[in-house]
Amino acid sequence: MNKLKTTSTRLQVLALTFFILTPCAVALNALTGAWAELLNMPQGIPLNSQQISGFGLLAVLALGSIKPAAYMIAFLLLHKLLGLYKMGIIFTAKNVAAIRKIGWALVSIDIAGMLQTLITGPVLTFFSITPGHISARLEVGFLIVGLFVVLIAYVMEMGRELKEQDSLVI
């Protein structure tokens, strides 16, 4: 149990570090003018940096924050789950709910990424930052992992119910 607490504490610090670093990375990209990286844009599309000001800048920042926000939610949920492990709460309904939430958060990362790619073109075109373009990208890495995590959560829930029933067999 002590090993679990120590490991959870370390991983919790790591999750919190990534939670803090994510918006820092967004800010760094914005400050250095790495807009293409921030917006996860396909290569070869010219970007008029002069137009990125006022509402255009806000739109770019909002677009660039969609996927990082999903990452931040996932890191926050991971931090909470590790907190439960740290307290010695392992096979409870709370843990199952936390794992399920992490699964859906992972799914939302890819959905956010695809949504970001899809709406970036029209929004940038609207603000005359790029010439008219629209792009779509299929991202399924986190989606598959997320669905698998959700499945594991359901299996854990079934195991927990069995354990609970077993404890009521006298």
Added chain:
Amino acid sequence: MAIIVNVDVVLAKRKMKLKDLAEAIDITVQNLSILKTGKARAIRFSTLDAICHHLECQPGDILEYRSD
């Protein structure tokens, strides 16, 4: 649930305490309390056998079916 556990009734007739029965059949008071309050989901034949043996009664004295 329609199954009523009458351990407390039989215990009262025998003038025994829950703790004494728990010690006699080697089961925790907490588990016996779960059984007594009707929270148990199932009862093992071995437990029922031990209870009947120590209380000198029949399973029907311990368990009762009452239609809802």
